[in-house]
Amino acid sequence: MDNEIAVGARLKHARLNLKLNLRQLADKVGCTESYLSKVENNKVRPSLPMLHKIAVTLGISVAKLFIDGDNAEGHVTVMRDGQRQVLRTEHHRAGDAVSLETLLPSHLCTLLEANIHHVPAGASSQGFLEHQGEEMGFVLQGELELTVSDQTVRVGAGDSFFFLSHLPHGYRNIGSVDARVLWVNTPQSF
Structure with missing residues (x-):
């Protein structure tokens, strides 16, 4: 990345x-x-x-x-593999920060936000978020423990999930391999 x-x-x-x-x-x-x-x-x-x-x-x-300031031309915007922007967060331990890989050009999208969350083994969201909107995810690889309000669930590769964003929510990688999750929010809030 x-x-x-x-x-x-x-x-x-x-x-x-x-x-x-x-x-x-x-x-x-x-x-x-x-x-x-x-x-x-x-x-x-x-x-x-x-x-x-x-x-x-x-x-x-x-x-x-x-936002990188580029304007898309035409009706379709393509973000090629290896060219998408990545946002890294604070390290959980040396070398294993959660990172978000953007899938949509946020300067063009106002209602939808989509990222791939790269979550190293043992890493977490480091707390809970609360904001307006709805979220869904699809686990591409690995396994997460997802907590929404007072409910905790395990989700693994091939599983999808949905929740209302105003509820306190967070996650952690409980597996031994890095997790990758396609994560979609609406409206853009994160």
Whole structure:
């Protein structure tokens, strides 16, 4: 995955557009100024819940971090294998961060968001997310433990799932191999 997105500059740009300093944003999202500075300078990768909290506070979706400024021509947009952008999150252990590979051009799609979640063995979403919308997933490889509200289920290759996004939700890879999950949200919220 060579097309890793460095989200720091995009988050900083959004923060400055709102005329917020680091302390103000840190207070709103519940972290330190130092941590935010490291995120903005791509020294650390935030967890999925923290990245979502920062993006929502800045009035953007995580999907907007995938925007590269290119405009599609015609009625069909193709995102070739190996050319899609990848967003990596905070490491669970050395070397095994969850990453999201974008499947749709977020600057063209306003209702739908689709990614492939690459979840190394033992890695997790590192907390729970809650937002408006609906989500579905299809496990391409591996096995996850998915928790939605007070229900925990195991899903493996070939399984699909659906839930309402306003319920607290998170996941972890309980298998011995990396998991790959096609994950679709509507509206764009992550």
